[in-house]
Amino acid sequence: MDQKNKDLEKFLSFLSGKSKNTASSDGDKVIKMSKKGPLNPKKYISLVVTLTIVFAVAVILFANVYIVKESEYAVVRQFGEVVKFERDPGLKMKVPFIQSVTTLPKNQMTYNISEEEINTKDKKRIIIDNYAVWRITDPKALISNAGTLTKAESRMAEFIYSAIRTELGQLKYEQIINDENINDDNTSRGSLNDRVTARVNELLLNDKYGIEVVDVRIRRTDLPVENEQSVFTRMVSERQSTAQLYLSEGDADKRRIEAQTDREVQEMLATANKEAALIQAEGEAEAAKIYNSSFSKDPEFYSLYRTLESYKKTVGEDTVIILPSTSPYAKLLSGYIE
Numbered sequence: 197m198d199q200k201n202k203d204l205e206k207f208l209s210f211l212s213g214k215s216k217n218t219a220s221s222d223g224d225k226v227i228k229m230s231k232k233g234p235l236n237p238k239k240y241i242s243l244v245v246t247l248t249i250v251f252a253v254a255v256i257l258f259a260n261v262y263i264v265k266e267s268e269y270a271v272v273r274q275f276g277e278v279v280k281f282e283r284d285p286g287l288k289m290k291v292p293f294i295q296s297v298t299t300l301p302k303n304q305m306t307y308n309i310s311e312e313e314i315n316t317k318d319k320k321r322i323i324i325d326n327y328a329v330w331r332i333t334d335p336k337a338l339i340s341n342a343g344t345l346t347k348a349e350s351r352m353a354e355f356i357y358s359a360i361r362t363e364l365g366q367l368k369y370e371q372i373i374n375d376e377n378i379n380d381d382n383t384s385r386g387s388l389n390d391r392v393t394a395r396v397n398e399l400l401l402n403d404k405y406g407i408e409v410v411d412v413r414i415r416r417t418d419l420p421v422e423n424e425q426s427v428f429t430r431m432v433s434e435r436q437s438t439a440q441l442y443l444s445e446g447d448a449d450k451r452r453i454e455a456q457t458d459r460e461v462q463e464m465l466a467t468a469n470k471e472a473a474l475i476q477a478e479g480e481a482e483a484a485k486i487y488n489s490s491f492s493k494d495p496e497f498y499s500l501y502r503t504l505e506s507y508k509k510t511v512g513e514d515t516v517i518i519l520p521s522t523s524p525y526a527k528l529l530s531g532y533i534e
Contacts, residue, residue: 260292269300269335281335300338300345304331304410309353313420314361320369323418328356328396329410337406348405352396356412359395363388372417389413 263286264270270282274295282288290297311325330352332338342348364372392412400407419427491498511517519526 260290262297267302271298271335278339300335316369318368325416326414328412333408334406337404355396355399359392
């Protein structure tokens with residue numbers, strides 16, 4: 197009966213899911229551990245190797261992906277030789293360990309050329325300071341013939357110096373320093389910058405450097421230090437001579453204008469006096485005519501009037517007149533009128 201009760205309890209515990217918890221004997225534990233078996237290290241080693249390979253492949257792929265920007269050229273070289281260049285922006289791929297990528301700028305660049313000394317046509321020395329605006333037109337030709345951007349700029353600077361030396365060597369020193377605007381076609385130097393730019397581009401095209409000069413500008417022209425003072429003194433003397441010439445011409449013009457004005461004034465005064473004399477003569481003639489017409493109507497009154505007028509001219513405050521008493525003139529003065 198006891199055995200049957202134990203079997204029944206085991207069956208009920210199995211149904212309720214408590215059979216694992218009731219197995220607490222040392223023998224059962226030993227049996228369960230023996231079922232799992234020992235650890236297998238090969239399985240973990242293969243997993244690590246697989247992950248390492250995947251990581252290495254990802255690193256290699258990312259290392260050989262490059263981006264071409266909007267403002268860049270990408271030049272792809274294989275064993276030092278240019279195989280292609282990319283103009284269009286975007287994500288690109290190169291062959292691992294074999295190909296390398298060099299980027300070159302697409303936009304226009306400015307290159308400041310170092311100051312150089314040249315000789316003018318009349319054997320005078322001047323120092324030229326200029327700069328150039330340029331751009332890359334063929335990246336493959338640049339890499340193939342110039343090698344690097346720095347070497348291409350160096351060759352361009354040599355061509356610019358040669359062209360400027362040739363152009364300015366055909367001008368005299370005074371023509372260079374006296375022309376204020378170097379780009380004015382009316383000056384003796386003319387369009388110097390345009391001629392230099394065209395000449396430099398011709399040389400670059402012949403050597404196939406893959407670059408183009410957009411513009412060459414002369415920033416300033418200076419004299420060597422040892423010549424500055426003498427040239428300055430000569431320039432001051434020339435300017436003083438020019439100023440004196442202007443003053444002399446101004447004085448001559450002043451005297452000429454004054455003489456002409458005086459002559460015109462005299463002519464105007466003479467004409468005015470002549471016209472005034474004519475008008476006065478006409479007036480006097482008209483007055484005489486009127487007097488004659490008036491006095492002819494009463495001769496006695498005219499005689500009296502003339503006598504009175506003569507008194508006004510001959511008799512003053514201190515006038516002493518000796519006349520006979522019988523003189524009509526005396527009678528008139530004394531108020532005797534017949």
